[in-house]
Amino acid sequence: MSVSDAVAAARAALPALPCDAQGPVFREPWEAQAFAMAVELHRAGLFTWPEWAQALSAAIARAQAAGDPDTGETYYAHWLAALEDLVALKGAASPAELAERRDAWDRAARATPHGQPILLSSDPAGRA
Secondary structure (H helix, E strand, C coil): CCHHHHHHHHHHHCCCCCEECCEECCCCHHHHHHHHHHHHHHHCCCCCHHHHHHHHHHHHHHHHHCCCCCCCCCHHHHHHHHHHHHHHHCCCCCHHHHHHHHHHHHHHHHHCCCCCCCCHHHCCCCCC
């Protein structure tokens, strides 16, 4: 399946996906990266689009139950949570490994001067 076919399948499986006439719409670069990771992990066979839709729905429901106002601004935060859930569920990475990687990115972001690209190599702990 080509990338464009995978994107079309994702759009069909996820009607709430923010899109314009050209395709998915992203407010920040990390949102596009999270989208691309999901597409690639689907192409690699880690999960099906119905599994993805179920995981994303569950992540959105958890966030709404915790008070997320569901204005659309947090859509890709839910996308990332669903991706992490599936990666752990399918055994591609443990929850501890995901937490350490998330912490490493957070440390790298805090250590990066404003306006500069955030690189995992900027993690001052250097454990990732």
